Amino acid sequence: MTIAPQPAHAAVSDLRKGNNALKRRQLLALAGAASLSPASVAFAQAKSGAAAVQAAQAHFAGRTVRVLIPSAAGSGTDRSARQFIDELQRLLPGTRLRIENIERAGGQIAASDLWRAPADGSVVGFLRSNLFYAELMERSTLDFGFTGFTFFGSITRGHRVLVLGNESRIENIETILSGDRIILKSADAVNSSHYYEALLMNALAGSRILPVPGFAGGARNMAVISGEVDCQIGSIEAVQPIIEAGAGRIVFRLTSAPLPEGLPDVPRLADHLRDPALAWAVRIIDAAAMLGRPFAGPPDMEPSAAGHWKVLFEAVVNNPAFRELSRVEEGLVIDPASGEDIAELLSGIAGMGDGLQDDIDSLLDCGQLLTSSEESQCG
Template structure:
């Protein structure tokens, strides 16, 4: 009996020793190396902030002297370009990155250009939750969510672009609660709020931080929330939904709201290195220093680490046929674009905003370095090549929106 007990104890000690060795091996790999943290957006904004905050502090918790991160911004195609780069990176633990979980929609509908499988990625964690808010215009006839549902006329919802997160969310909320609606693309969050104040739009889906700020400033009225109860006294969609399909849609939207500011690496990162990354990520977000810095910048911290994040992603991807069909239908929605032509009066910030004189009126378009197709004299060009005095045609959803195409004469 004593011999058996000694053998059991010895086996336990060997197992513990092996686990410790594995952990040390995972950490040791990163000593003296420079990691790459890909952000699937341009510099600035929430995704970039969280990536730079975490990547700056995380090496302190790696237990790997000399390890550091460099942040690489790789925007384009609604986070698809950056996420593709993360997915195909060498699976050694050196490259990780951050992107929107709205890519769940892209994978479900098999959007062109998607080369990743979110379920297979090496999930490190998520830094925050982002309760989704339905906000209506103060000057609208809607005082409550019940008023929105009972509207006798289509409610005019704002969205940024066809297939965007705000576009999908607006339509999905409409489908879940049978809201009569007209979703009007071409509005970023700030533009949508201004349009609501002018009475041009009546509602928009937004994140809780921006919606609460706009509500406090008297620029909108919050009538419903999805996810955590970020706004006391406002009804939650989970308590309002009545139909089975509506509940499925709400569950999908809530999953998206719970998984904000995610970080993952390519499939196949060795288990010991992935554990080292996850442990350091968790310690970073638990540190008082990071919490204080994020709070000062008004960015919430609500972490979740490892397979718990992966499980939620897999659940969100696993949608019934009727929801998949709805998402695919939304992604192929046709909208009417405008084309306005005239002489360029000015081009600001390296071509990021282009102004022309059209039929005696000044109009402008925002431009994207990846999404806006620019030609000059019939040849491909960059937005920074557009100069005052050229004659250009802007193709967009409305004046002030992002242009899909700008054609200029040489």
């Protein structure tokens, strides 16, 4: 089946138009806000090593801190977050860390809760990368700005892969890319990153992957293991239970970077585009994956509290024991990004130009069309 390129996507320059577009200067301004404030950075840099951790311990001693996880218990996000929090609790023996799983609405409710939290550092949490997509598309349902959070860093900069279940009648990635039939994929919500990425893959490569919402947490993987759906898209640690159960295998990667050593060398999306002019969209997927597991606080956090959390974040992710435990138990390679790294990433997306909202919406509409009709082309 041949997917004809949409006229609107014939050239990247033609994609950067539209009155409702996300303006580059707006995203640049937001990107500057994504990192710690200068006062917070100066505070963190003034302390180092054991002295910095001791100062953080004293600051939070006797307090209860809410730690928000925007996913159901048992999900990849939950497991990696809890390992981080366990190590964090060891660093803060005099502080009670109260974990709260808030899995509804693809992480939006957890993010909204964090956005409205006090600025004193008493509420921190993880954010989901689907909110990055939502902000790029200027979704009106958001009552927060993703790039306005106080980012301490990200646990890992990840990959996005497609795992094909052994119980599926689909034998290989070539069948999926041919677009000859609908491929079922489990999803938790219509605003999750893997839901968006399935539709983007359709629009970019001509597949017809239909994300089926309603599978929360570990149920997404169980649907693949049982054969209820054909495949799953997600980070390596998110799909690890399928692989460990011997119920599926990685057959494709949506992100551009090679997979970690020990994983198969599979085809990548960037090499299977129906139109080379769409390469910019792969960079969007790469950016969302690079955000990984962001750990953050509310906007405009007090500089001292933000500085302490930055110190604690770095102490955890740089601990060799934590890195090894994450690798062995979750298959998670700790590759941390700082708050400044996140700001730089967002600035890079801003540099792609105006019209990003319309461009992504057009691709998502195309990807949805291929799953809901007999149409073999978009546009």
